Amino acid sequence: MASVASTDGRDGLEQWVEAKRRPADRIGVSSTPTGLRFAFYGRTSTVRHQDRTTSQGRQREAAELLIDGWGTIVGSFFDTGCSRRVPWRARKQAAQLLDLVASGGVDAIVVGEYERAFSGTQFQSMYGWFTRHGVRVWLLPETDGPVDVGDPDHRALLSLLGAQSQREVLRARHRVLAAMHNQAAHQGRYLGGRPPYGYRLVDAGRHPNPDQARWGRRLQHLAPDPVTAPHVAWMFAERLAGRSRSRIARNLNARGVPCPSQVDPGRNRHRAGGVWTLRTVAVILANPRYTGRQVWGRRPAGSDSAHGPAVSRDIAHPALVSEEDFLAAQQIRSARAAKDGAIRSYALAGLVRCGVCARRMDSHWVHDRPGYRCRHGHSSACQPTTERPKTIYLREDHLIDRIAAHFGDPDDLDGRGHARARVVAAELRATGSIVVCDSGGVIVVSERDVSPDSEREPKTNASLK
Known part of the structure; x- marks a missing residue:
């Protein structure tokens, strides 16, 4: 049997359910509508973790509850994937709402949820603009009607709401960052993002959260890609042999090795071009995850983040290079060829500092020998x-x-000439030391005690005058 439609457009079942409600539960704040034209505004911050339809429907329902009997909503504006910190003019839907207000198309704005619409002092800064255009803002349940900044209670409430919205953001960020830091450092968890070139994602078993597991979510971890992993190992071997990053890139292009954007175009839509560049090689050679450790937080999520980088205590996935070789590759400084084609090597490059002006001394070749x-x-x-x-x-x-x-008996150092210079340079880097020179002599100091802005008399470990 077909349902019976009522005169107001509702079917019989809906009308029956409404009639069964207690009078106190029925919507209604005024029996004398004034016919105000309302514009509804709502927002949701993400589209991946929140359903727009559900969130918009919930906020719209709260707004309709507030204005029932006072008017109707003539325009609905809902921003998605937008932070509450973004000014209204920079939000697509909010900007359209402001244009509607400026044109006189509405009498009031109704907001389904204050924390969704405003952050910090945004409301106080915009209230004057709304007032000049003859538009009032309605909030539920905070004011249960239009906001009046002339009311001391409303002013105190708005200050509290602004602080609360900011506090909510900071607390949520802190909890998420702390959890991710722990998962990376103590559990070695893969926390999402593009897998590094040379790796692919494989199943790592059931999700530890029971609710997530019931929804079918599973963990993932990195595993060597049989096609691209050998290229990463080759790049580290070439770097350890003293090859420059630009030379490595040229060799990869000459051999037709697919670059990251070609291997995984779906995750690299932001990258243009299909060739290896010096920057691409440099990023791969500086990625510590190739050692098998899970690393998170190398780039802080914000200046207010209290969590530094997290490195897993145990091996989280198969390594493509040993930790010793990775650290050695970071110390490689490729020498450029001179005009005559010869390669000039400076063992102490970057380790010699001027004691007069605190600048790093330039490598300088004179009389067929290196100097600074x-x-x-x-x-x-x-x-x-x-x-x-x-x-x-x-x-x-x-x-x-x-x-x-200074480091010991010179006879204990292996080799002479260039080999001896490399041993001395390695000892300086291992101890975190640099050499400071001036007209009075040479000293070895801790690198932590010397900076371009520091005093000219750094704390010394030993004098070599």
Whole structure:
């Protein structure tokens, strides 16, 4: 049997259910409608974890409950995937609502949920604009009607709501970041995102959260991609052999090796081009996840984040390079070829600091041997001044002799010449030390105690005068 429709458009069953409700439960705040034209505004921050239809319906229902008997909603505006911190003019739907207000198309705005619409002091800053256009804002359940900033209770309530909305964001962010930090460091969990080049995602078993598991969600972890993993291992081997990143990129392009955007275009829609670049190679060689450790938080989620990077205590997935080789690859500094085609090597590059101006000394090749100099900021593009300190120049072999004597008996160091220089440089990096030079001598100091803005007399470990 077909349902019987009522005169107001509702079917018989809906009308019967409404009639069975107690009088106190029925919607109604006024029996004398004034016919105000309302614009409804709502918002949801995400589209992946929230259903727009459900969220919009819930907020719209709350708004209709508030204005029942006072008027009708003539325009509905609902932003999705937009943070509450974004100003209204920068929100697509909110901006359209403001244009409607400016044109006189509505008499009032009704908001289904304050925390969805405003953040911090946004409401106070916009209230004057609404008032100038003759529009009042209605809130439920905070004011149960139009907001009146002339009312001390309303002013206090709005201040509390603004602080509460901000607190909600900060607390939610802190809880999420703390949980993700723990999952990465103590559980080695894969926390989403694009898998690094050389890896693919495989099933890691049942989700530990019972509710998530009942919905069918499962964990994932990284596993070597049989096609691309050998290329990553080759890149690290080439880097350890002293090859430059640009040379590695040229070799990959020459051999026709697919770059990350070609291998996984679905996850790399933001990348254009289908060739290897120096930047792509550099990012791969600097990714610690190739050691088998799960790493999270290398790029902080915000300046107010209290959580640093998390590195899993145990191996979380198969490694493509050992930790020793990965750390060694980070210390490689490829030398450029000179005009005559020769490769000039500076073992102490980046480890020698000027004791006069605190600048890093330039690598400088003179009389067929490496050295280091500092011109204290002077260049050939400007005229020298009488106040500029005299240029400092030191030969690398003289520096090596002094530093080697500081670390122990020079005879204990393996090799001579370049091999000996590499051993000394490795010892400096291992101990976190640098060499500070001036006209008075040479000292070895902790790198933590020296910065361009520090005093000219750093804390020293030893003097090598």
